[in-house]
Amino acid sequence: MMKTAELNKKQTAILQALGAQLEKPGMLYRLWVALLLVLILAGTYGLYRQILIGHVVTGMRDNVVWGYYIANFIYFIGVSYGAAMLAAILYYFKVPWGRPIVRIAALVAFITGIIGPVFILLCIGRFDRLHYLFIHARVQSPITWDVMVISTYLVGITVFTYLLLIKDFAILRDTSLLELSSWRRKLYTALSLRYKGTDEQEGQIDHSTKSMAFIMVPKVILAFAVLSWIFGMTLRPSWNSTIFGPAYVISSVAAGIGLIIGLMWVYRRLYGLEEYITGLHFRNMAFILVILVAAFGYFTFSEYITNWYSSGKWESAVTAKVLSFKEFGWAFHLANLFAIVLPIVIIAIPRFRTPNIIALLSLLLVVAMWVRRYLTVVPPLETPLLPVQDARPEFVHYSATWVEWALVLAGAATFFIFFTLAPKLISVIPISDYDKETR
Amino acid sequence: MKRSNSIFRLLTFGYWAKALLLALLAGLPGSALWAQEEEEEPEQISSRMSLSAIQGDEDKLTLKALVRAKIDGRFTGLQGLEVVFFSPSDTLEKELGRDSTDMDGIASLSVSKSALQADTGGAFILKAVFEGNALFEESDDEIAVTAAGMALEAMEEDSVRTLVATLESGGAPVAEADVYFYVQGAFSPLKIGEATTDEEGMASVEFPAGLPGDPDGNIHIIARLEEDETFGTVEANVNKAWGRKLEASHNQSRALWSSSPPLWLLLTFITLLVIIWGHYLEVIYKLFRLRKKAAAEG
Incomplete structure (x- = not known):
């Protein structure tokens, strides 16, 4: 029998605790998801207005060119970096109490890492010129550094999170404890990369994860630094x-x-x-x-x-x-x-x-x-620094409009919907990490 | 009709989306939520027009109509309004053309003087009209301009450079008129002198040495009689290579501000990207290998 199919007591208990989630969604769950979807739809309508009419539907004006969107961007991306750093450190040093936290931290990092950059895209008035960021990139510009660093980071956190999940995908593929639909089995089969839990495979996955964790720390510090330099290097x-x-x-x-x-x-x-x-x-x-x-x-x-x-x-x-x-x-x-x-x-x-x-x-x-x-x-x-004369009040003082509120709430709703959906697909407690427990 | 209209408005999706959001956000400090997009019925604001004419080289006459209104206590040029230019005579108003006001509130039109009809006193009567819209009341202005011409000569004698402007109207010189001389800068003209015309209609100033020109030393020189009661503005232009040649900067050394970055910056940037992405590729390659090996082993 394959190692991924024979679970010890503790692993079985986790699977049973979380299994209900993987099998069938309840009524309350559906209502909650519906509420989140409504919020996301409201945000989409706000975005539609913003694209149709322009940034004038937001509170951002000549002086105060940044508002809620950028605040959300630096917040989410900062949270993502922070969570990634914690996950990487806990994993790399094999902190004994860190096992269940690494996974949740990696999920937070991955999900906020996806939501954050969406908010910087909302600040862009000319989407048709988005590719200029790459074709006219200047190595001297902190914006260019940020574009590079964020895309590099996103790939990194995706690979890291995936590496953390492979062993559990294999367990979910092989388990007979849960009645999973066939599309799930197929998905887990594809994602588990034929992992069977041999010592060699385990060693390789652990080594790769550890090296990703190792490089994560300097990378995250760099990413943090670059983002803060966009502000810090501005006079x-x-x-x-x-x-x-x-x-x-x-x-x-x-x-x-x-x-x-x-x-x-x-x-x-x-x-x-x-x-x-x-x-x-x-x-x-x-x-x-x-x-x-x-x-x-x-x-x-x-x-x-x-x-x-x-x-x-x-x-x-x-x-x-x-x-x-x-x-x-x-x-x-x-x-x-x-x-x-x-x-x-x-x-x-x-x-x-x-x-x-x-x-x-x-x-x-x-x-x-x-x-x-x-x-x-x-x-x-x-x-x-240059005093503004004869400017209209809304140019001098920023106040967010309903469009910005709608999109900020939609961002929060997206965050929650990801975390609501995550336990439907993966085990939020790393089952495979408990394999050294008594059988 | 009006009632059904308002019900229809209430039923639009935007209304519901907004109502839902407001309900959800009750208690949040966002007074701007309400302020945004509430359309008030504004009263019409009175507008004001000032028309001026510039007589340029040869036959050209340019009309400029500035449309303004008092907004927040000060006069502001109004953008995007259509202004119609007329040349009214005793019998009919001949339309000369139309233009929309630019961001400064100015609409302009160039016509040739020979196409205009002068009145008995020898002056052109010119009129501009803005017909008003939902926001602004209508306004117009009318001026009378007598045809005049100016010639500008740039002369050099014994290394003294002189500009001579000659003003005439109907073939006769115009005396006692103040003429201003300018050179065109990157953004606006720079005044270099002024003189009054003599009995031959001539006004002259000495051209200052050391002004910067373009890469060939060219300078665009303008002589202008400004907003005269009878003639309006009359101007003449000439180009002369009297300026210092502007040396184009070919200094493309590596710097933070030049088009090529400092070497250390470029190397750091590339090195970091190569290390991190190389590392990613290694990890991803190993994953592929793991899968392949497992498949081979069955």
Whole structure:
């Protein structure tokens, strides 16, 4: 009998816990998917309006040329990089408690990595000139670096995620525990590459995955850096800062971990995976989160106190806007409270380190980090170095329109629909990783 | 009719999509959600027209009609409006042509003076009309222009360069008129001097040395009588190779700003891409090999 067909107790238990998902969708599930599809349709209608009429249907204008789309782009792609980095490190160092997390992290990285770039495409006014990015590419331009880095990264994370899944595809192909439809069997057969679990095959897959994980870390740092340089290398107050890159890396990894914790919680509750995703996993992730969030708090403080103390004209203008309660003050302070202060204070208290509280903190952090992204993009754009005279108010102050809201929500809905569909196709807990358990 | 119309509007998909979104987004701070796309019925704004004429070389006369309106407290040129130009006489209004206003709010039309009919005083009566639309009220303007011509000569004597403009109307010289001299720059004309015409209708200035020209040293020189009550604007042009030759920059050294990137940047870029993609290819190749081997082993 092939190794992929004979499962131990634990593997059988996982398969049985998740199998129901793979077999047949329920009513609530259908309703949820329908709701998400409606949101995506609304976004599609917004996109249709935007293509038909032009970017004038958005709140983006002459000065504030970027808004929700770019905020979403840097948010999603940052989360993707962060999740990829975590998955790669946990995998490479074979962190014992990391087994169930690697898969979820890789899925987050893969899915947000697909959604993120869609939002940069939404910023493009002339789709017919999209290929100019390649045929007129200038090696000197950070935009060119970003185009290269993101496409390279996407291929990398796809290969990495796939490598992580091959062994499970083989198990799903060979299992007799589940009644799978024939198209599924065919799909798993094709995707499992005739993997049978021989020592040689296993060694080769492990080696390839490990080498992908190894190269993932510098690649992700590079990708992070390039994206942040698009801002950092622009001579704009509060963008043109050397700490922009590190602060972006740290906060994105934190947001990525927040999302992973959220998904761990959802999958655990939904599929009864308490045995595999335990309180220990939540606590360990929370500790990583606290370290990152503390570093981000330090970077934030360092950035703003430097600007405040040196009183550069334009930097001060941006800082004043961000701190003023009449402008972005509430958003800024609340975001810092939820993204920095609360996680540190609450996780410091041992009795609060429960999966529920950690998941709630992560949810707040995920939203707060998005607000910080928005504050990265918009206030500096509202503070042009050349004062704008006689401009209409909507040119000076950005406010998103329903089209942008619709597309942002459609992006979030796409994210959720991917994560709703993922357990229908793959096992969210790596079954193959439990093969060394007692038979 | 009106009621059924509004029901029809309510039933469009856009309406429902928006209503659904608003319901979902209730509570989110997005006042702009409501502001966008709500079409208000605007009142008509009064517009204002100013017509001017430029008499150029030979027979040419160019009409320029500027259409403006007071928007947010200041006059702004209106784009995309159709202006009709007429030459009215005692008996009928002859249409000369039409043009749409450009982004500055100016519509223009060139006609030949010989095709125009002068009135008893020897002047051309010219009129421009904007007929109004849903947003702006109609406006018009009328001017009288007496035919005049200007000649511009560029003379060089003992390395002194002089520009002489001669202004005439109906064969007689025009005296006591202020003529301005310009050279055309990349964007707008640069004034180099002004003079008043003498009894022979001549005005002259010395041409300054050291002005930059094109790669052959050519400079485009303009003499102009500006917005005169009787003649409107009258101008003459001449090209002279009196400028410094502009040296085209052939400096294509590698730099951040030139078309070829610094070598270190190019090498870093290529090296990184080659390492990462080479690595990908190796992993993907191994996967193919794994599958092939498994197939061979059965």
